[in-house]
Amino acid sequence: MSAFVPSPRLVRAALPALSLAALLVAIWFVQPRAISYFGFNLMLNLAMPIAFATIAQLCVITVNDLDLSIGAFVSFVACVGATWLNETPLLGAVVLLGAVAVYALIGALIHLRNLPSIVVTLGMSFFWLGCSVLLLPSPGGSVPAWLAALVKFRTPFVPFAILVSAALALIVHVGLMRSAWGAILRGAGGNPAAVARAGWSLLRTKVTMFALAGVFGVLSGLSLVGLTTSADANIAIRYTLLSIAGVILGGGEFVGGRVSPVGAVLGAMTLTLAGSLLSFLRISPDWQIGAQGAILIVVLALRALVNRLERRR
Amino acid sequence: MQQGAFSRLADWSSRRPWLWSFVGAGVIFLATIAFTSGKGGADVLAAALTFASFYVIVGIGQMFVITTGPGNVDLSIPANIALAGAVAMKVMDGSNVMILPGLAAVAGVGLAIGCFNFALIRILSIPPIIATLSASFLVQSTAIAYGRGLRIKPPPLFAELATGRLLGVPILAIMALVVAAVMAVVLRRTVYGRSVLAIGQNARAAGLAGIRVERVRFATYVLSAVFASLCGALLAGFSGGASLNMGEEFLLASIAVVVIGGTSVAGGFSNVPGIWGASLFLYLLVTMLNTFGVGAGVRLILTGLIIIAVIALSGGRRAGRG
Numbered sequence: 001m002s003a004f005v006p007s008p009r010l011v012r013a014a015l016p017a018l019s020l021a022a023l024l025v026a027i028w029f030v031q032p033r034a035i036s037y038f039g040f041n042l043m044l045n046l047a048m049p050i051a052f053a054t055i056a057q058l059c060v061i062t063v064n065d066l067d068l069s070i071g072a073f074v075s076f077v078a079c080v081g082a083t084w085l086n087e088t089p090l091l092g093a094v095v096l097l098g099a100v101a102v103y104a105l106i107g108a109l110i111h112l113r114n115l116p117s118i119v120v121t122l123g124m125s126f127f128w129l130g131c132s133v134l135l136l137p138s139p140g141g142s143v144p145a146w147l148a149a150l151v152k153f154r155t156p157f158v159p160f161a162i163l164v165s166a167a168l169a170l171i172v173h174v175g176l177m178r179s180a181w182g183a184i185l186r187g188a189g190g191n192p193a194a195v196a197r198a199g200w201s202l203l204r205t206k207v208t209m210f211a212l213a214g215v216f217g218v219l220s221g222l223s224l225v226g227l228t229t230s231a232d233a234n235i236a237i238r239y240t241l242l243s244i245a246g247v248i249l250g251g252g253e254f255v256g257g258r259v260s261p262v263g264a265v266l267g268a269m270t271l272t273l274a275g276s277l278l279s280f281l282r283i284s285p286d287w288q289i290g291a292q293g294a295i296l297i298v299v300l301a302l303r304a305l306v307n308r309l310e311r312r313r
Numbered sequence: 314m315q316q317g318a319f320s321r322l323a324d325w326s327s328r329r330p331w332l333w334s335f336v337g338a339g340v341i342f343l344a345t346i347a348f349t350s351g352k353g354g355a356d357v358l359a360a361a362l363t364f365a366s367f368y369v370i371v372g373i374g375q376m377f378v379i380t381t382g383p384g385n386v387d388l389s390i391p392a393n394i395a396l397a398g399a400v401a402m403k404v405m406d407g408s409n410v411m412i413l414p415g416l417a418a419v420a421g422v423g424l425a426i427g428c429f430n431f432a433l434i435r436i437l438s439i440p441p442i443i444a445t446l447s448a449s450f451l452v453q454s455t456a457i458a459y460g461r462g463l464r465i466k467p468p469p470l471f472a473e474l475a476t477g478r479l480l481g482v483p484i485l486a487i488m489a490l491v492v493a494a495v496m497a498v499v500l501r502r503t504v505y506g507r508s509v510l511a512i513g514q515n516a517r518a519a520g521l522a523g524i525r526v527e528r529v530r531f532a533t534y535v536l537s538a539v540f541a542s543l544c545g546a547l548l549a550g551f552s553g554g555a556s557l558n559m560g561e562e563f564l565l566a567s568i569a570v571v572v573i574g575g576t577s578v579a580g581g582f583s584n585v586p587g588i589w590g591a592s593l594f595l596y597l598l599v600t601m602l603n604t605f606g607v608g609a610g611v612r613l614i615l616t617g618l619i620i621i622a623v624i625a626l627s628g629g630r631r632a633g634r635g
Contacts, residue, residue: 109621115625116579118386118442118568119569119578119621123569123620123621123624125565126614126617127618130609130611130612130613130615130616131610134608134614135610241446241450254440255384284458286461289450290454293446293447293451297447300443301437304438
C-alpha cells in the first residue's frame, strides 16, 4: 500500500505543475474553446515578460536577497524600448547595458556594506521610476519594428510564448541547477560561509546574480513593450509582487538558495492564467490580484502540509 | 584631551542612533529656508509636522514588526491603509455622530488584517514577507471592490481633527507625538516591549527565558496593522475622502523611516525618536526638492538615491536579510 504513496519530496517538486494543471482543467471546464492554439496565444500573451521578470527575481532570491525594484526596472526598460531604442538604437542599447551594470553595482553595494536588500531595492525602485518619468512623462512612444515582429512571431502548433518560456526554464535550469557554476551560485545562498571558505568570492557571486537579474529584467521589459508597442512609467509596477509570487509558487524557498527555475516559470504561467479563468467566470477584475493572493496562499498551505507529512515520517 | 572629547562625543552619538536623522532633517530644513531666504519657514515646518505624523504612526507599527527579527516586515500596510480609509468614510458617512463607531470599525479592520497576517505566518509557516504580501493582495482586492466610486466626504469634526491646528501646531502632530511617547515607554519599560527587543536579538534565547515568543509576535503584527488602519482613516480625513492608491507611498516610507531612524533591520535594536527624525527628514527632503523646482522625475531619482546613500553610510551593523 505504502509503495503507492509518493514521497513528499516528489509531491513538493510536482506542486507547481499540479497547480498549473488544476488551473488548466478549470479553464477547460468553464470555457473548453480556450484550450486551443488561439486560446493559449491570447491567454499567455503576457506570460513571456512575466516569466522573464520571475526568473530575474529568482536570481536575486537565490543569493538570499529580494528585489523590490524589478517592476520599476522592467517599466524603465519598456520606456527605453519605446523611445531611445527606436529613435537612436545605439544609444538605446548602451543605456540598457548601463542599466544592467547598475544592477551589478547594486549587488556589489549590498554585499560590501552588508545592507538589507529590501531597503536598497525599494530605493532603486524610486530611481528607476524617476528615470522612466524623465524619459516618458506621459504614456506613449513606439517600438522598433523588429522588436514587435519578434515577440509576435507565430510558431506552428505551439504558441511562441510557450516555446520561449519552456526554453527559458530549460536554459536557466541547466545553468543554475546542473552546472558546477550554478552549484556555487546557489551555495552562496545556502551557506555563504562554506562557499567563501572554499575560496570563492561571495562578492562575485552576488554581482553575477544581480547582473543576471538585470539581463532578465531587460528581456522582460523588451518583450513587454514589444507586445504593447507603447510604454508608460508604471506599465510593469505590479511585476514586483507578481515575480516574487511566481518564484515562491514555483517551489522556491526564501532563504538558503533553494530555488526551482522550471517551477518559477510554471508559477508565472499559473498567475497569468488565473486572470483568464476569472474573466471566464465573469468575476470582476477587481478581484484579480485577490485571486493571485489566494492561489499563493493555497499553494503555500499545500506545501506546508507536505512538509508536515515529511517531518512525521 | 581633544581626542578624549572627540571619542566621548562619538560614543555618546553611537548610543543615540536616531541623532543623525534629526541632524539630516535640520540640514535639509535650513537648506530649504536658505533657498527661499527665510520666507515660509513656519508653513514648511507645520506641513512637515503634519505629513511626518502619518509616517510616524505607520512607521512605529512597522518598527515593532522589524524589531522582532530578520525577515519580519509588514508589506500589507499600503493595502491596509486603502481599505481602512474606505471603511472609515463609509461607516462615518459624513456625520459627526458616527466618528467613534467609524474609528471602531477601522480598528476592527486592523485587528482582522493583523490576525490574518499572523495566521498565515504561524499556521501555514509562510515567511512573513510572503505572508503579508499575499494578505495584501486579498486586502487590496477587497478595498478595490468595496471602495470603488466612493465619494463620501469625512465628517466635519473628523476633518477638523486631521487638518486643524492648536496654538499653531497641527493637532495631528500632537497626537502623533503622544503616540510616539507612549510607544517609546512601551518599548523600553514594559514587559511586552522588552520581549519584542529580546526576541529580535535571539528568539531562541528569549523563548528559553520564558517569553511567549509567538504570542508577542502575534501582538506585534496586530499592533502594526491597527496603526496602519488608523493612519488610513486619518489620511482619508485629511485629504477629504478615501482613495484607493492613498497607501501606495507608505510601503517605502514605512520601511525607510524605520531604517533611517537608526533601527537595525536585523532586529533587536530599535528606537522611537528616530522614527520622528526620519519622518521629518523624508518629508522635508521632498519639500526641498520641490522648492528647488526640480521635476517629478529628478525628485524620484534623488529620493531613491538619498535613501540608499543614508543606509549605505549608516551601515548594516549585523544586518541580515531584510
